[in-house]
Amino acid sequence: MNHLVSPSMLSADFANLFRDIEMINNSKADWFHLDIMDGVFVPNISFGFPVVERIKSLAQKPLDVHLMIVDPDRYLERFRDAGADWLTVHYEACTHLHRTLSQIRKLGMKAGVSLNPHTPVEVLADILEETDLVLLMSVNPGFGGQKFIQNTYSKVERLRAMIDARKLDTLIQVDGGVDTSNADQLYKAGVNVLVAGNAVFKSQNPHEIIRILKGL
DSSP: OOEEEEGGGGGGGGGHHHHHHHHHHHHHOEEEEEEEEBBOOOOOOOOOOOHHHHHHHHHHHEEEEEEESGGGGGGGGHHHHHHHSEEEEEGGGTTTHHHHHHHHHHHTTTEEEEETTTTTTTGGGTTTGSHHHHEEESSSSOSSSSOOOTTTTHHHHHHHHHHHHHTTOOEEEEEOOOTTTTTTHHHHHTOOOOESSSHTTTTHHHHHHHHTTTTT
16 A cells, blocks of 8 residues: 655745745655635635645645635635645535535546544445545644544544445545654554644654655
């Protein structure tokens, strides 16, 4: 199983954004993870289209865009145009999830769905075939630097069993409190992609942290 790392730009130094983008470009990281927050679905506001477009213009790796916003259907095409390669919406924010995921794919992006910590993976039983990625939040979304929720391991294992039983290629991603202390256990539970923010950008040697997170 491939181990992918998607550093979260929410933890980057926005006064030195070019420097941090170049660090990711030159590292073993696989994607750029961009958290889009509207201050409504989650109690925080991050950044919008101009920042996504600027990162896209400099990034040499795919943009993994996570929408933590209400009514994401209004902006699917805009995020495609801004440069999203993977676009993830929240189960809790989508009234017609099948239609939303189908539209993301129709627009030429990979479609992801995210679950908040309190939402069981079993709610995806009737939609799993329409997803390229499932993002399990291992903290309550909205802010970086939170403590990892231990129940995430069980959720990953149950979701991995669902995916494998159907012989799907759907990737499992985990975001929140991920660092070198829990990466190996997450991979063993069945995770494909780790999102890491502070663990990467607050470290003295981000390249080495990314290498360790990938299990290299």
